[in-house]
Amino acid sequence: xxxxxxxxxxxxxxxxxxxxxxxxxxxxxxxxxxxxxxxxxxxxxxxxxxxxxxxxxxxxxxxxxxxxxxxxxxxxxxxxxxxxxxxxxxxxxxxxxxxxxxxxxxxxxxxxxxxxxxxxxxxxxxxxxxxxxxxxxxxxxxxxxxxxxxxxxxxxxxxxxxxxxxxxxxxxxxxxxxxxxxxxxxxxxxxxxxxxxxxxxxxxxxxxxxxxxxxxxxxxxxxxxxxxxxxxxxxxxxxxxxxxxxxxxxxxxxxxxxxxxxxxxxxxxxxxxxxxxxxxxxxxxxxxxxxxxxxxxxxxxxxxxxxxxxxxxxxxxxxxxxxxxxxxxxxxxxxxxxxxxxxxx
Amino acid sequence: xxxxxxxxxxxxxxxxxxxxxxxxxxxxxxxxxxxxxxxxxxxxxxxxxxxxxxxxxxxxxxxxxxxxxxxxxxxxxxxxxxxxxxxxxxxxxxxxxxxxxxxxxxxxxxxxxxxxxxxxxxxxxxxxxxxxxxxxxxxxxxxxxxxxxxxxxxxxxxxxxxxxxxxxxxxxxxxxxxxxxxxxxxxxxxxxxxxxxxxxxxxxxxxxxxxxxxxxxxxxxxxxxxxxxxxxxxxxxxxxxxxxxxxxxxxxxxxxxxxxxxxxxxxxxxxxxxxxxxxxxxxxxxxxxxxxxxxxxxxxxxxx
Numbered sequence: 059x060x061x062x063x064x065x066x067x068x069x070x071x072x073x074x075x076x077x078x079x080x081x082x083x084x085x086x087x088x089x090x091x092x093x094x095x096x097x098x099x100x101x102x103x104x105x106x107x108x109x110x111x112x113x114x115x116x117x118x119x120x121x122x123x124x125x126x127x128x129x130x131x132x133x134x135x136x137x138x139x140x141x142x143x144x145x146x147x148x149x150x151x152x153x154x155x156x157x158x159x160x161x162x163x164x165x166x167x168x169x170x171x172x173x174x175x176x177x178x179x180x181x182x183x184x185x186x187x188x189x190x191x192x193x194x195x196x197x198x199x200x201x202x203x204x205x206x207x208x209x210x211x212x213x214x215x216x217x218x219x220x221x222x223x224x225x226x227x228x229x230x231x232x233x234x235x236x237x238x239x240x241x242x243x244x245x246x247x248x249x250x251x252x253x254x255x256x257x258x259x260x261x262x263x264x265x266x267x268x269x270x271x272x273x274x275x276x277x278x279x280x281x282x283x284x285x286x287x288x289x290x291x292x293x294x295x296x297x298x299x300x301x302x303x304x305x306x307x308x309x310x311x312x313x314x315x316x317x318x319x320x321x322x323x324x325x326x327x328x329x330x331x332x333x334x335x336x337x338x339x340x341x342x343x344x345x346x347x348x349x350x351x352x353x354x355x356x357x358x359x360x361x362x363x364x365x366x367x368x369x370x371x372x373x374x375x376x377x378x379x380x381x382x383x384x385x386x387x388x389x390x391x392x393x394x395x396x397x398x399x400x401x402x403x
Numbered sequence: 404x405x406x407x408x409x410x411x412x413x414x415x416x417x418x419x420x421x422x423x424x425x426x427x428x429x430x431x432x433x434x435x436x437x438x439x440x441x442x443x444x445x446x447x448x449x450x451x452x453x454x455x456x457x458x459x460x461x462x463x464x465x466x467x468x469x470x471x472x473x474x475x476x477x478x479x480x481x482x483x484x485x486x487x488x489x490x491x492x493x494x495x496x497x498x499x500x501x502x503x504x505x506x507x508x509x510x511x512x513x514x515x516x517x518x519x520x521x522x523x524x525x526x527x528x529x530x531x532x533x534x535x536x537x538x539x540x541x542x543x544x545x546x547x548x549x550x551x552x553x554x555x556x557x558x559x560x561x562x563x564x565x566x567x568x569x570x571x572x573x574x575x576x577x578x579x580x581x582x583x584x585x586x587x588x589x590x591x592x593x594x595x596x597x598x599x600x601x602x603x604x605x606x607x608x609x610x611x612x613x614x615x616x617x618x619x620x621x622x623x624x625x626x627x628x629x630x631x632x633x634x635x636x637x638x639x640x641x642x643x644x645x646x647x648x649x650x651x652x653x654x655x656x657x658x659x660x661x662x663x664x665x666x667x668x669x670x671x672x673x674x675x676x677x678x679x680x681x682x683x684x685x686x687x688x689x690x691x692x693x694x695x696x697x698x699x700x701x702x703x704x705x706x707x
Contacts, residue, residue: 181510185638186642363522369515369520
């Protein structure tokens with residue numbers, strides 16, 4: 059069904075998106091269970107992360123294994139600039155942009171020296187970056203609260219109405235951010251820059267010979283991807299009201315990557331579906347499975363199989379359906395090309 | 404000054420373990436240009452296999468004389484064979500089908516395999532550190548105020564012996580020649596009658612077996628391990644391989660020892676051990692910026 063949706067003309071697709079948006083906006087008026095919106099808001103954070111990583115991995119074809127680092131930078135920016143920690147209280151709405159800007163700057167700082175290198179070195183450098191950022195936050199006790207993190211962050215407010223403990227306001231903010239993110243992602247994809255990314259992804263050398271400044275284009279992908287992550291981090295921190303270094307482990311980067319791979323790298327609807335499916339499996343299905351197992355006296359902790367789920371998705375999808383469950387036609391052709399070749403190349 | 408010399412000794416033995424792991428990274432990268440992210444986990448698997456074999460042999464404390472030699476030999480060889488087989492299986496099922504796919508694809512499966520192995524180890528031996536028996540008698544010598552433990556000497560010697568054996572194998576045997584030819588040009592090697600698939604499988608067998616040996620050595624050295632151990636060690640070993648010049652065996656060895664020394668010297672600073680990862684990755688980034696071909700490597704043009 060979603061594949062048919064993807065092949066609809068642009069105007070119809072927009073109608074579908076608007077319809078979906080109206081349903082999601084109306085939802086809190088129908089369903090009054092706040093815990094549902096707590097989950098939906100958390101899922102939305104992952105959708106935002108996946109949309110951002112999709113720009114780097116899906117559009118530009120650069121494997122970023124340290125994406126959680128930018129998420130951490132966004133979260134800690136909010137925690138340090140909107141809390142009693144240093145007694146600085148920048149308003150939430152300003153912080154949303156500031157956090158994504160700070161993350162983008164770090165994206166540029168990491169990218170500038172490394173993006174001239176071959177693709178697989180980039181993977182390992184980003185992996186290292188993803189490792190040292192949380193460790194730095196952990197070690198800088200004086201500024202970041204060390205292993206305890208920073209707590210009692212400022213509660214956002216909307217025209218003087220504080221968000222309070224309800225999840226619905228966060229849900230709306232995340233919904234709005236996803237809307238903005240979608241608009242940005244679609245427009246970036248269809249822009250001159252987006253076409254440059256895809257040319258680089260398909261053949262970097264050829265793209266360079268066509269006059270594309272590959273370093274600038276790759277840096278832009280890195281910065282845009284990081285800015286999504288920073289924004290997601292800001293809202294994540296404000297919703298949780300606390301940040302700590304354990305929330306940004308390597309497994310977060312791999313989880314988001316698995317969401318992309320599952321849904322279909324490079325295809326925006328695919329990425330959204332992939333992130334929602336994997337979020338459901340990871341945060342709803344596995345804990346539920348524990349309860350069910352316990353009720354029949356079976357003592358298995360299914361949440362211990364999380365890594366296995368991520369790993370299995372990455373391997374199985376790349377081997378059998380590298381374009382993901384809901385592929386973009388173009389990406390499908392590229393990724394299948396290698397499978398069709400018989401001679402070693 | 405004593406402190407510095409002491410850390411140099413510690414760093415060299417630490418580096419011996421990194422060097423053994425780095426050899427596997429560099430061999431695999433040299434032949435199929437893939438960062439085998441699962442390699443660090445194969446190394447941890449080596450420690451767990453050694454532990455299991457020692458368990459089967461009923462060894463739980465120090466050995467002396469003949470039983471020491473026999474049991475250690477069985478354990479090391481067993482761990483090497485098991486890890487080698489794991490490496491071959493990984494290559495066959497996760498990497499070979501993607502050999503002609505875009506570069507991104509095998510990198511993603513490599514991450515996936517690494518996560519699967521970590522989860523399997525977590526389920527097998529639990530999430531907390533597992534103790535490793537002190538198999539060797541571990542006398543220490545004090546030379547000019549610096550303590551040198553027997554196991555530190557063992558790690559360094561073991562790494563050097565393995566590296567020399569590997570070098571002899573690659574430069575003096577027909578199979579080694581086949582490996583070098585495949586690394587240079589896979590198509591041409593095939594045209595010359597080399598079985599490319601078998602040669603790549605052999606590379607994984609040897610690389611993973613070395614990781615298995617490193618796993619045993621690290622068990623003896625640290626006397627404990629846990630399922631996530633390979634993640635950090637693997638990253639550092641990869642950094643070592645890049646520092647030495649990826650694809651270059653002597654470089655991997657040199658890089659391993661240097662990374663060990665850098666990490667140990669970082670310990671001289673207050674709270675230095677908290678920053679060791681940061682220091683090592685800064686080294687990685689600096690090497691990649693200023694000398695991407697590494698210390699001993701030659702710069703290769705990107706294959707088209």
